[in-house]
Amino acid sequence: MALPPQHRLRGHRVFDRIYRQGLRLHGDLLVLRLLAAEPALLAEPLRRHPPSSWRCGVVVSAKVHKRAVRRNRLRRLIHAHLMLHPPSTTSPQWLLLSLKPGSADAEEALVLGECSELIRKAGLSE
């Protein structure tokens, strides 16, 4: 299942800022980038949302797997995991999960376990 819109990241400026200034946490299969939310960078209609505690984007590049079907399945897997185990924060945070090459061949439980581990290391889990 997909994340609802108030928890998704949108806009190229948002992603550029996270890539340049976000705090990076590396795992074997994933990279988590973290940045305090800057609502000014969002497009105007999205700012009228009630302030959500977190937004997250999931990036699966073509280097992870050649077939688009496989990449879509991985992205849906991470989305469903975030719906079941949402990060808990006090201040609004932006997260960006990038999958590394090789994660397409790994077990699903390994990828999801590392995802939870990275969120816990970032201090976003009780």
Added chain:
RNA sequence: GAAAGCAGGCGAGGUGAUCGCAAUCGAGGUGGGGUCUGGCCUUUGGCCCGAUCUUGGGCUCGGUUGAGGAAAGUCCGGGCUCCCCAAUGGCCAGGCUUGCUGGGUAACGCCCAGUGCGGGUGACCGUGAGGAGAGUGCCACAGAAACACACCGCCGAUGGCCGGCCCGGAGCGAUCCGGUCCGUGCACAGGCAAGGGUGCAAAGGUGCGGUAAGAGCGCACCAGCAGCAUUGAGAGAUGCUGGCUCGGUAAACCCCGGCUGGGAGCAAGGCCCAGGGACAACGGUUGGCCAACUUCCCCGUCCCGUUUCAAGUGUGCCGCUCGAGGCCGCCGGCAACGGCGGUCCCAGACAGAUGAUCGCCCCCGCUUCCCCCGGCACCACGGCUGCCCCGGCAGUCCAGGUGACGAGCGCGGCGGGAACAGAACCCGGCUUACGUCCUGCUUUCACCC
């Protein structure tokens, strides 16, 4: 029954529910804005209440719709948009792996129908199929020679040489000169390309005649070429006649015919500004580097000042999905396809939507127990026969029980209902990937009637 060939179809089995996502429609409430009425405050004006209109990618509820036959590879052809050139038409140059014929199409290198050639026992399949009588190049090794040649070989008719008989002449004579004819003579000039050998390929093939030996030199048949006739819309097919015999390669250059404005591609191209921000030029400041320092030069980041310009970023909006569109029926055509009528609206995202779970029915696979069928093994009882009778033993028959095996259906249980693969401006093709899937036709072989 097996093997094979061809054509076509389908591609989350049907139905329902819950959660979640995207687009769209409707309703509700809410926020913003406009107008009007009334009230309040000190006038320009502001605030409040109510009504009405409008708007919003925010909220809630409900409805509808939601990936493919290849969406893929990006190999071709277009539509559409902008720039340059021309401004209609023709010619030249350039480009094009465009190249049998006829048709289809918006167009194509695609499709359909045929012709020739090649493959297969066959159904069928493949085909890049103009020109080597315009020129250039290449044809390794071998071979004499790969576009004009002769190694072995055959002949040596005609010339030449040698020898012999005869005739004529000169001379007293030996002898010399000339000539005709002859030779299992020589093989010098020369003739030949049949045979051997080489090679993918040797200059038409086979046979007979012919010749000194041979040769399309002549003849018959065959192959090729040219002409004519018939036939076909054409590629071609069939037949007749004629003289003649010419290597291959153009997916080597090239020649001929045909086609063709060039380039970029939806990140094309256009609109709009709220907020935010300050490109570039100039001056100053700070840091890094070559070697410790200085100067100069170079590069980068940030900040400040000032001036000029009006642009830059961003799916914020348009392009954006109604189209060479799908489905049904009739008609024309062998077919590709076309015409007419009716009917339907069927994804439009922009960090990028289709997923997860469950119920019932259906289908497939595996399996326990019960039932039934088949033969097999074992057990006990009974009947009959034989060993003279009871008994005992042997054989056989009927029914019963048990055991394992094979096959089937119902019930129950478990598992499965997939594979290849994810739209991003849109179409037409091609290619590639995929299924215990479905249907039809045909061929060959085996068996039975």
Added chain:
RNA sequence: CGGGAUGUAGCGCAGCUUGGUAGCGCACUUCGUUCGGGACGAAGGGGCCGCAGGUUCGAAUCCUGUCAUCCCGA
């Protein structure tokens, strides 16, 4: 979306233009040398040239299709 390059021995690469013998270095095997090893010297093995068709007498080379990998630009 557009453009380009490369697949040859275990590894890195020539050869392709102009078709005819598949080669070089390292690695491997054997022998020599040495007390032994390395280095050195000598000899040798290993390839359907990514795959499938075609042209040609003959294809790593020419043509077409296809698969895989890599790079560049907007």
